[in-house]
Amino acid sequence: MSSPTRNAFLYSLIVAFGGFVFGLDIVLISGTIKAITSEFGLTALEVGSIVSGPGWGALVGLICTSYFSDKFGRKNTTLVIAALYTLSAIGSAYAPSATFLFWARFLGGLAFASLSLASMYIGEIAPPKSRGKLVGLNQLNIVIGIFIAQILNYYIINGTEQGAAWTLSLGLNAENAWRWMLGAEIIPALLWFSALFIVPESPRWLALNGKEEKAKAALAKITEPEKLDQEINEIVHSLNDTDHHTLSLAQQFKLLFSSKMRIALIIGVVITIIQPMTGMNAVLAYMPTIFAQLGGSESSAFGQTVMVGGIGLFFTVLALVFIDKLGRRPILLGGLTWAIISLAVVALGFFNATYMLTAESLVTLKESMDVNLLQSLLNTEFSSDVDFKQAIENKIGREQLVAYESSIMTAATTINGLMVLLGIISFQCAYNFSLGPVVWILLSEVFTTKVRAVAIPLCGFVASVFGGIIVPLFFPWQLENMGAVSTFSVYLVCCFIGLIFAYKVIPETKNKTIEQIELELAGK
Template sequence: MSQPERNALFYAFIVSIGGFIFGLDIMLISGTFQYTTVEFGLSAIEKGNIAAAPNYGALLALLVAGYFCERFGRKKTLMIIAGLYVVSAIGSAFAPSYFWLFFARLIGGLAFTSLSLASMYIGEIAPAKMRGKLVGLNQLNIVFGILAATILNYYLVQTVGTQSEWASSIGLNEGNVWRWMLGLEILPALIWLALLTIIPESPRWLMLNNKKQQSLDVIKKLVPAAEVDAEYQQIKQHLNTTEHSLSYIEQIKCLFSKSMRLALLIGVFMAIIQSLSGMNAILAFMPMIFQQVGGGDSAFLQSIWVSLIGTVFTVLALVLIDKLGRRKILLGGLFTCVVSLSLVAYGFFNAVYLIESSTIEQLALTHPQFNSQLLQPMLDQAFYSDIEFKAAVINLIGQSQFSLLETDLLLLTTDMPGELVLLGIITFVCAYNFSLGPILWILFSEIFPTKVRAVAITSSALVATIFGGIIVPTFFPWQIENLGASLTFFAYAGFCIVGLAIMAKITPETKGKTIEEIEDLISIENDDSPAKHSSIKQANSFN
C-alpha cells in the first residue's frame, strides 16, 4: 500500500469512528429497557420513543446538515457532531426522568448525521479502487460499536448479578446499571472529537469554495505524485464555475431536476428499503426479542454472538465489495433477508405458551414478593399467540407486575423452535451487514455529483431516518404487543421482497469508477434518446 493510500485509510478510519459511537448508542440502549421500564413506568410507545429519540434529533439535524457542510466544510461539521455525542451521553447517564432521557438522546440524534457526512467525506477523499472498502469502514465501525455494546451490557448485568465488592464500591448496582450502560459512550465520543482535529478538509469542498491551493495540497496527500495533476484537473473540470457554484436553494432545485432523477430514486428507495428491513428494530430490541423466545439472562449473551457473527460478515463485505461489485451483493443480500425473516416469523408462528405448576413454583422462588398464585386460573391452559398469552397474564396480575416478571415468565412458559428463530436472526444480521448495511452508504457516496452532494446525501439520509430511525423502532414494541412477533417479521420480509424487485430494476454497478465517471454514467441512464440502452451496456454492467 502506497503512502497516499495509507493516508486515505487513516483519515477514513478516523471519520468512521462516528459509526462506532452510533453502534454503541443504538445497542447500549437495548440493555436498559428492562430497568428503565420499571424505574420510569414506561409504556410500549414510550419504550419505542426512547429507542427512536436520537432519530428525531437526526431528523432535525439533517434539515440543516447540508447547509453546514457547504458553509463550514465537512471537517468542522463533524467536530460539532462529536461534541453533541459527548453532551448526549452525559445527559442520558444522569437522566432523572423519562422526558429527560428522551431529550438527552434526542440531542445525541443531532449527531447521527455523522453517518451520512462520513460517507460524503470518505467518498470525496478515497481513491476509486478503494472507495467501496473505505466507505464501508463506516458500517464496519457501526457493527464494532454494536458488538462492543452487547459485550459491555452483558458484562455489567453479570457484574451486578454477582454483587461483587468492587461494583458496590463504585456504586454499580441493579438500580443504576442502565446509567453505567449509557455513560460508557462518553469516553469514545471525547476521543473521536480529539482525532477529528487531525484530518484534512475534503479537497472537493475546498475546490468548490475556490481554495485551489489548499485543495491541491490535500490531493498530494491522497494521490501518487504522478497522478496529482490529472486528479486535480479532473476535479477542477467537473467543478467549473458555471455549473457548480450553486446556492443551497439552487442545489435543492437541481436535485429534483430530470438529470438527477435516477440518482434521487436510487438514494430514496435504498434508504426506505434498508430501513423497512427492520434491522434498527432488531438491534434496539434484540434482548427483548430473545426474551420473547425464552432466552432469560442468556438474551444478552445471545446478542453478543449475533453481533460477533454480523461483524465477521461486515469484514467479509469490505474484502469483496470492490471485487464482486455493489449490485450483486445488494440483490443477493435482499434475497437472503427475505428467507431469514420468514424463518423468524415461522418460528414465532409455531410458538406455544403454557403455565404449568412448575412455572408457578419457580416464580415463587425467583420473585418472592410476587403472589404467584394469581396465575392459577391460567394453569395448563395453552396459548398459541403471544398477544393472547400476554393479555391474559396482564388481565390477572396487571401491567406493572407483568413488566417485572416478563423475562422470567417467557423463559419458563415458551415452547417454540428457538433454534430456528436464532438461526433466522443470525442469518438476517449476516445478510444485512454483508449487503444492505454497507451498500447504502457506499451508493450515497458515489451516485450524487459534487454540486449537490451535501444536499442529496443528507436528504437521502433524512428519508432513512424517518423510516428506519423513527417509524420502525418507535412502533416495533407496539407491533410486538398488538400484531404479534410472527406477523411483524412477516411484514419485514414482505418489504424486502418489494425492495428486491425495485433495486433489481434501478440499481447500476459503480465499482471501480471515479466520482466524475459515475456522474457521467448516471447522466447516460437519465438520457431518453434511442441510443440509451446501447450506451448503458458500454458504460455500465447491470448483471
C-alpha cells in the first residue's frame, strides 16, 4: 500500500470514527428504556421522545452544517461536532430528570451531522477505485459502535442482575446502571476529538474557496505523484463554470434544485427516506424490547441482541470487501430483496404467536409479583400481543406492567422464537450488507462539489426526520397500539417501494470520479 493510499485510509478512518460514537449513541439508550420509564414515570410516547431526542437535534445541526462546513471547512466543523458528542454524553449520564435527558440527547443530535460530513469529506479525498470502501468505513464504524454498545448493555444488565463483584466494586446497581450505559460514550468522543487534529482539510473544499496551492498540497498527501497534476486540474476545471467562490447558500440551493441536479437530488432524498423507513433504527434502539416480546429474561434479551449485532458486523465488513467489485446497484437491489423476505419471516412469526396465562405461569410469576389480580385472565388465549398487554394493564396498571412486562411475556408467550430471531438476524445482515453502507456511498458520489455542502446535509436532514424522529418516536406507540405484526409489515412495504425505486432510478457509480458521475446524471 503506497503512502498516499495509507494516508487516505487513515484520514477516512479518523473522520469515520464519528460513526462509532453515533453507533454507541443510538444503541446505548436501548439498555436504559425500562429503567428510565420506571424512574421518570414515562408513557410510550415520552419514551419515544427521549429515544428520538437526537433526531430533533440533528435537524438543527444539519441546517447549520451546510453553512459551517462551507464557511469554515469540513475539518473544523467536524471538531465542533466531536465536542458536542462529548458534552451530550456527560449530560445524559448525569441527567436528573426526563426533560434534562431529552435536551442532553438533543445536544448529541446536533452531532449526528458527523455522518453527512464524513460522507462529504471522505468522498472528496478518496481515490475513485477505493471510494466505496473508504466511505463505507462510516457504516463500518457505526456497526462496530452498535456492537460494542450491545456488549456493554448486556454485561451491565447481566452484572447487575447477578450482583457481580465488578459491578459492586464500581458502585453499579440496578438503579444507576442506565447512567453508566449512557456515560460509556464519553471516552470515545474525547478520543475522536483528539484524533481529528491529524486530519488535513479537504482539497476540494480548499479549491472551492480559491486556495488552489493549499488544495494541491493537501491532495499530494492522498494522491500518487504522477496523478497529482491531472486530478487538481480536473477539480479546478469542474469548478470553473460558475464563480462559486461567491455563491451564497441560497444560490447553492437554487443550483441544487435546478434541472441539471434533479436526478441526483431525487436519488439522494428518496434513498435517505427509504433507509430509515425499513425500520432498522427502531430495531436497533428497541431490540431488547422486541426480544422481550418473544419471552425470555431481560438478560437473555440483551444476549440475543449482542449475537445479532455481531452477525450484522460481519456482513458490514463483507459489504466493504465487495462494494467496489460488485458495484453499488447490484448490492442495493439484492439487499432490499433480502430485507423484504426477512421482514416477512418476522411478521409471520409474530402473526402465529399466542399469549395465555396458565396456572403454571402464574406460579412462575408469583416469585416476582402479586398475581391475584391476574386470576381472571387464567387460560384466556390472546392472538394479539396488543390485546394481551392491554388486558394485563387493565388488571395491574401501567406501572406494574412496565416493571414486570418481560416476566409476564416470558410466562405467557407461545411463539416460534427461533423463526423471529432468525428473521431479525437476516434483516440486519441484509441492511448492513446493502442499505447501510450503500446509501452513504451514493450520497458521497452523486452530488457535485459545487453543491455538496448543502446537498449532503439536506439528505442527512431528511434521514434524521425519518430515522431520528418518526421511526423511533412512534415505534413504542406502534408496538403498543398496532402490534408487532402490523409494525413489521409497514417496514416490509417500505423496503418493497425502495426496491422498485432503486431498480428504476439509481445508476451504477463504481470506479467513476465525482466529476464523471456529475456529467452522467446531468445528461439524464
